[in-house]
Amino acid sequence: MSDSVKIGHLMPVKSPLLVQGKTTAAKSSQSGEFRSMLDAKVLHFSHHAEVRMKQRGIQLQPESLTKIMNAVEEAESKGAIDSLIVMKDVAMIVNVPSRTVVTAMDGKQLQSNVFTQIDSAVILNE
Numbered sequence: 001m002s003d004s005v006k007i008g009h010l011m012p013v014k015s016p017l018l019v020q021g022k023t024t025a026a027k028s029s030q031s032g033e034f035r036s037m038l039d040a041k042v043l044h045f046s047h048h049a050e051v052r053m054k055q056r057g058i059q060l061q062p063e064s065l066t067k068i069m070n071a072v073e074e075a076e077s078k079g080a081i082d083s084l085i086v087m088k089d090v091a092m093i094v095n096v097p098s099r100t101v102v103t104a105m106d107g108k109q110l111q112s113n114v115f116t117q118i119d120s121a122v123i124l125n126e
């Protein structure tokens with residue numbers, strides 16, 4: 001099976017206000033809370049970061065994304081705002097509260113670079 005799995009396939013999306021033909025404000029607020037919790041666990045990539053990753057040939061595997069998301073959670077638990085996350089030969093600057101990768105660089109850019117406007121760094125082992 002080479003079909004990709006999408007969230008909608010696993011859990012059908014329904015209108016948050018319409019549940020079995022009835023509208024309920026309680027269900028709406030629960031749905032909003034669920035959406036915010038789901039959004040809090042997703043790693044976003046800014047347009048700039050996407051362009052840089054494409055230019056520099058940076059491709060992340062699902063395991064790498066999981067490690068990066070765990071690093072963001074760890075940085076968040078320490079109160080970080082803008083964090084440098086280094087993994088193997090890839091470095092990313094992530095805005096922790098919004099869980100957004102602001103930029104990314106490969107090993108060549110890591111060689112002699114000064115990182116500014118960060119308040120933390122997370123170094124990941126393979």
